[in-house]
Amino acid sequence: xxxxxxxxxxxxxxxxxxxxxxxxxxxxxxxxxxxxxxxxxxxxxxxxxxxxxxxxxxxxxxxxxxxxxxxxxxxxxxxxxxxxxxxxxxxxxxxxxxxxxxxxxxxxxxxxxxxxxxxxxxxxxxxxxxxxxxxxxxxxxxxxxxxxxxxxxxxxxxxxxxxxxxxxxxxxxxxxxxxxxxxxxxxxxxxxxxxxxxxxxxxxxxxxxxxxxxxxxxxxxxxxxxxxxxxxxxxxxxxxxxxxxxxxxxxxxxxxxxxxxxxxxxxxxxxxxxxxxxxxxxxxxxxxxxxxxxxxxxxxxxxxxxxxxxxxxxxxxxxxxxxxxxxxxxxxxxxxxxxxxxxxxxxxxxxxxxxxxxxxxxxxxxxxxxxxxxxxxxxxxxxxxxxxxxxxxxxxxxxxxxxxxxxxxxx
Amino acid sequence: xxxxxxxxxxxxxxxxxxxxxxxxxxxxxxxxxxxxxxxxxxxxxxxxxxxxxxxxxxxxxxxxxxxxxxxxxxxxxxxxxxxxxxxxxxxxxxxxxxxxxxxxxxxxxxxxxxxxxxxxxxxxxxxxxxxxxxxxxxxxxxxxxxxxxxxxxxxxxxxxxxxxxxxxxxxxxxxxxxxxxxxxxxxxxxxxxxxxxxxxxxxxxxxxxxxxxxxxxxxxxxxxxxxxxxxxxxxxxxxxxxxxxxxxxxxxxxxxxxxxxxxxxxxxxxxxxxxxxxxxxxxxxxxxxxxxxxxxxxxxxxxxxxxxxxxxxxxxxxxxxxxxxxxxxxxxxxxxxxxxxxxxxxxxxxxxxxxxxxxxxxxxxxxxxxxxxxxxxxxxx
Numbered sequence: 064x065x066x067x068x069x070x071x072x073x074x075x076x077x078x079x080x081x082x083x084x085x086x087x088x089x090x091x092x093x094x095x096x097x098x099x100x101x102x103x104x105x106x107x108x109x110x111x112x113x114x115x116x117x118x119x120x121x122x123x124x125x126x127x128x129x130x131x132x133x134x135x136x137x138x139x140x141x142x143x144x145x146x147x148x149x150x151x152x153x154x155x156x157x158x159x160x161x162x163x164x165x166x167x168x169x170x171x172x173x174x175x176x177x178x179x180x181x182x183x184x185x186x187x188x189x190x191x192x193x194x195x196x197x198x199x200x201x202x203x204x205x206x207x208x209x210x211x212x213x214x215x216x217x218x219x220x221x222x223x224x225x226x227x228x229x230x231x232x233x234x235x236x237x238x239x240x241x242x243x244x245x246x247x248x249x250x251x252x253x254x255x256x257x258x259x260x261x262x263x264x265x266x267x268x269x270x271x272x273x274x275x276x277x278x279x280x281x282x283x284x285x286x287x288x289x290x291x292x293x294x295x296x297x298x299x300x301x302x303x304x305x306x307x308x309x310x311x312x313x314x315x316x317x318x319x320x321x322x323x324x325x326x327x328x329x330x331x332x333x334x335x336x337x338x339x340x341x342x343x344x345x346x347x348x349x350x351x352x353x354x355x356x357x358x359x360x361x362x363x364x365x366x367x368x369x370x371x372x373x374x375x376x377x378x379x380x381x382x383x384x385x386x387x388x389x390x391x392x393x394x395x396x397x398x399x400x401x402x403x404x405x406x407x408x409x410x411x412x413x414x415x416x417x418x419x420x421x422x423x424x425x426x427x428x429x430x431x432x433x434x435x436x437x438x439x440x441x442x443x444x445x446x447x448x449x450x451x452x453x454x455x456x457x458x459x460x461x462x463x464x465x466x467x468x469x470x471x472x473x474x
Numbered sequence: 475x476x477x478x479x480x481x482x483x484x485x486x487x488x489x490x491x492x493x494x495x496x497x498x499x500x501x502x503x504x505x506x507x508x509x510x511x512x513x514x515x516x517x518x519x520x521x522x523x524x525x526x527x528x529x530x531x532x533x534x535x536x537x538x539x540x541x542x543x544x545x546x547x548x549x550x551x552x553x554x555x556x557x558x559x560x561x562x563x564x565x566x567x568x569x570x571x572x573x574x575x576x577x578x579x580x581x582x583x584x585x586x587x588x589x590x591x592x593x594x595x596x597x598x599x600x601x602x603x604x605x606x607x608x609x610x611x612x613x614x615x616x617x618x619x620x621x622x623x624x625x626x627x628x629x630x631x632x633x634x635x636x637x638x639x640x641x642x643x644x645x646x647x648x649x650x651x652x653x654x655x656x657x658x659x660x661x662x663x664x665x666x667x668x669x670x671x672x673x674x675x676x677x678x679x680x681x682x683x684x685x686x687x688x689x690x691x692x693x694x695x696x697x698x699x700x701x702x703x704x705x706x707x708x709x710x711x712x713x714x715x716x717x718x719x720x721x722x723x724x725x726x727x728x729x730x731x732x733x734x735x736x737x738x739x740x741x742x743x744x745x746x747x748x749x750x751x752x753x754x755x756x757x758x759x760x761x762x763x764x765x766x767x768x769x770x771x772x773x774x775x776x777x778x779x780x781x782x783x784x785x786x787x788x789x790x791x792x793x794x795x796x797x798x799x800x801x802x803x804x805x806x807x808x809x810x811x812x813x814x815x816x817x818x819x820x821x822x823x824x825x826x827x828x829x830x831x832x833x834x835x836x837x838x839x840x841x842x843x844x845x846x847x848x849x850x851x852x853x854x855x
Contacts, residue, residue: 368582371549374569375576376596377647383570386595390586 105450111443115222118214121162122149126218134212134237143194143205146214150181151188162217168438169213169224169233176204212236225444250428254448257424260342261408267347268354268403269396275351276358276395280365294355302349306416309345310336313417341417349413350406354399361395401460405453425449497561498522499651499683500546505555507541507707515541517707519555523651523685528677530686530694533704534730540655542704543687547653548572559651570599575644575652575682579659581636583628589639590615590624596647614642617676634665641673645680654686658693670696691731695719703727719777724765725852728775735778735822738854741770748846753817759794760846771854778823780848783812783834784841793843798822800838803831816842 119126124145132138153159159181166173180201189197198205205211216224216234227233227240231248235241242248275294279287297305312318313335320332335341365388373383411426425445432442500523507516516538523529531539544550546557548569556563564572575596583592593614597607615621618638628636637657644652654673658666674697677684688694694701695715702712703726711723722728729736737759739751744763751759751772759774766772784795798816810831816822824842834840 366580366582368578368580369584371547371569372576372578372582372584373595374549375547375572375574375653376599376643377570377573378595378599379568379570382599387584391584393586 108443108446108450111439112225112447113221113223115165115217115219115224115440117165117219118162118217119219121153121158122146122214125149125214129211129215129218132211132215134208134215134235137206137208138211140192140195142211143198144189144192147184147189147194147198150177150184154181154185165217166213168228168441169216170209172204173210173213176202176210180205208236222440225440226447228441229444229448250425250445250448253423253425253428254452256422257408257426257449258452260339260346260414260422260424261404263343264346264350264407265354265400265404267343268351269400271347272351272354272358272399273392273396276355276362279355279359280362291359294352297348297352302412303416305349306345306413309341309348309417313341313344336417338419339422342414342422345413345417346407346410349410350403353402353406357399357402358392358395361392361398365391397460397463401457404456408452409449496525499525499560500685501558501561502542502546503556503558505542505545505552505557507538507545507550508553514707516545516552519709521702521709521712523683525650526681526683527699528674528684528686528697530688530698530701531704532688532691532694532701532730534689537704538707539687539689539702539704543653543655543685546651546685547574547576573647573649573651575647575649577637577640577644577652577654577657579656581628581640581657583636583639583643585628588625588627589620589631592628592639593643593646596643600647610646614646617645617679618642633661634669637661637669638672641676645676645682649682651683651685654684656688657686658688658690666693667696673697695731703730705730721764722775722850722852725773725775725855728850728852729855733778733823733825735774735776735781735819736855737774737776737817737819737822739772739774741766741772741851749851751851755818757796757817759796759849761849761851762847764850764852766851767854772851773854775850775852776844776848778811779825780844781822781824782843783824783826783830784843788841788843793845794849795841795843797839797841800834800836800840802836803834805831814840814842 122145125142128142128145129138132142150159153162159178160174163174163177166177180198183201184197187197195205212235215236216222224234228243229250231243231251232240233243279290279294282290310317314320315332315334317335319335320329323329323333335344369387369391370383373387374380378386408424409426410424411430414422414424415427415430425448429442429445429449432438432445500521502519502521505516505519506514508514519538519542521542531542533539541550545552548564548567552565556565558564559572559574583589584595587595590611594607594611597610602610611624612621615624618641620635620638620642623631623635628639631639640657644654657673658669661669670693673684677697686694686697695718698715700712700714701718703710703718705726711718711727713721713723718727718731722731725736728734737753739753739759741749741763742752742758743750747762748760749763749766751761751774753759753774761772761774789795796816798814800812800814801820802813804811804813807828809828810826812824812826812831812834813820814822814824822842
């Protein structure tokens with residue numbers, strides 16, 4: 064009895080394994096594609112946010128000498144001598160500017176301090192045991208704890224400098240985390256502004272998208288298909304064309320202002336573009352289909368029999384809508400809102416074109432650090448913040464949906 | 475055209491069904507309905523529904539039965555005519571104020587509510603107190619014997635259980651009238667038969683008036699006090715199940731309800747309630763006059779179980795006798811069905827009681843016999 068049973072299990076396992084292998088081969092291209100286009104770039108970005116190799120490579124002896132330094136007092140003569148030796152080597156290998164650029168992120172003016180010091184040391188190298196005096200003579204900033212703190216913080220191989228900076232925080236020389244002075248703090252404001260624009264655009268999309276989707280879902284198929292083309296039409300035109308169209312429409316002497324002036328509703332042209340209003344209008348327009356489509360599909364799945372049943376059971380139309388229809392569209396509302404919000408907080412080009420200086424979102428700064436200053440660490444850190452916020456939201460949504468399935472939603 | 479039969483003395487009404495002459499609960503008065511302005515989906519519908527009865531609207535799809543039900547529920551508006559409930563016109567009363575319970579084909583249980591919330595919904599919209607709602611829901615759940623599943627979602631229930639929840643939800647607010655639109659269509663045969671009995675029992679225990687739509691004649695026969703047979707937007711006959719079967723008013727009803735043999739012929743002579751009909755092959759048959767056409771064209775309707783099979787030499791003693799040839803013999807357990815070529819008709823059905831098929835063989839020449847009273851001269855098909 065047991066022998067045939069064992070062989071049966073064996074045969075089953077063999078068949079299963081062959082099947083799984085076939086499936087694995089089929090999805091292998093997809094896995095490779097995902098790996099190259101998704102996992103590797105995101106992994107690289109996360110790595111760049113904490114990777115800090117430059118200073119340790121250029122100033123290896125200084126970094127070693129500062130190991131274990133507590134930041135309470137100036138380091139000793141040995142450390143000054145190590146720095147002088149490192150700068151000497153760096154000047155020969157022409158790598159001083161790499162370290163100078165990195166240290167300048169932390170302490171403004173560090174580039175000139177380091178380059179200047181390196182030049183002086185090249186001209187007249189310090190005598191043995193005289194390094195501290197020589198450096199202090201070249202620039203008194205070598206007597207500041209913060210200068211040494213910057214080198215100490217940048218010793219690598221990993222750093223929290225960029226991530227802290229992305230949250231308007233920094234470490235002091237003695238290793239404590241402190242808030243960046245208000246006049247230099249920007250990123251928390253930018254993050255909050257990004258979230259605010261995201262929420263408002265999502266709300267506007269929901270406000271406009273819900274009735275549209277409802278109309279589409281209740282029309283006969285022929286008309287619904289026609290209207291659906293209008294919803295999808297924006298997808299067929301380039302984003303830039305649509306934004307330029309808004310600029311034409313909304314500018315001071317544009318069509319909208321012309322109409323408002325002509326109708327006598329306003330006396331002077333309204334400022335509708337290159338400010339927050341323009342950002343809201345253009346972003347809502349661009350993202351509206353992403354709200355309408357999930358709403359439409361969730362509404363399409365609601366049988367008209369539910370509303371009839373509610374009416375036959377005595378519910379007036381508004382009550383049937385609120386208690387029967389609306390709760391069943393919640394998955395669509397959730398999916399649409401999440402989609403619009405996540406797309407919105409990552410938007411770059413629209414606010415860059417139709418917004419003012421105070422309307423730029425976090426992606427603008429990521430692009431700025433990537434393209435303009437080539438500060439990969441800062442760009443990656445801001446990207447990580449954005450990714451974290453997005454992930455948290457998606458998780459909150461998943462939990463919300465799961466809860467609704469178990470507890471009954473609107474309660 | 476349709477010719478309502480007089481009420482039969484054999485109709486057995488439950489105790490609570492109102493007398494025929496009492497004021498009806500629902501009255502359709504000359505109701506027409508058209509969707510496109512060209513074709514009438516329902517044509518001059520006149521129908522009284524008595525308090526406490528189980529009335530079935532039976533007909534093929536597109537016959538107007540569902541449209542009539544939807545007009546009563548308020549989801550469709552009559553193009554002309556009026557519908558009265560309790561002698562009050564309701565054409566302009568919106569569905570939610572009609573106080574009519576309804577059970578839908580696919581149950582329409584709200585998927586985001588538990589079973590108990592579904593059943594309590596009509597009470598909540600009527601602002602019934604929390605305690606009373608809970609009590610009435612509990613009573614309704616006990617009525618359908620699903621107390622244990624009150625906190626489940628509809629999607630976690632089987633089809634039959636969902637159907638019972640839909641029934642409870644339509645009954646819990648004590649409507650005077652419950653409409654059912656093919657409520658058992660999605661269930662398998664065995665469950666459907668079980669639910670038919672259950673619905674009938676609920677009807678008898680609650681005394682509520684039920685209007686039931688179906689295209690399944692056996693369902694209609696099982697459950698109804700009366701059946702209104704629809705075809706082409708018009709009622710063909712309204713009667714108790716046995717009357718419909720035994721005494722169909724026209725060929726449509728005869729063919730739609732149960733198995734039927736049709737023989738076409740021409741009325742030659744009328745004698746009191748009977749007439750002689752000359753069939754296509756020249757045979758003469760005595761039949762009961764119901765509604766042959768004025769020019770004498772008629773279709774005879776004979777039920778298969780009213781026909782006897784005779785050997786060629788047997789004498790039917792005054793009944794009609796037609797020669798035929800046995801073409802097929804179908805064994806069905808409790809009875810057998812013999813198919814014959816008779817008077818130019820193929821597939822003439824004769825129902826044989828169990829055991830009587832012994833000794834018969836296909837191709838055999840036989841004779842069929844039936845009484846004149848079992849042969850009804852109807853409108854020609």
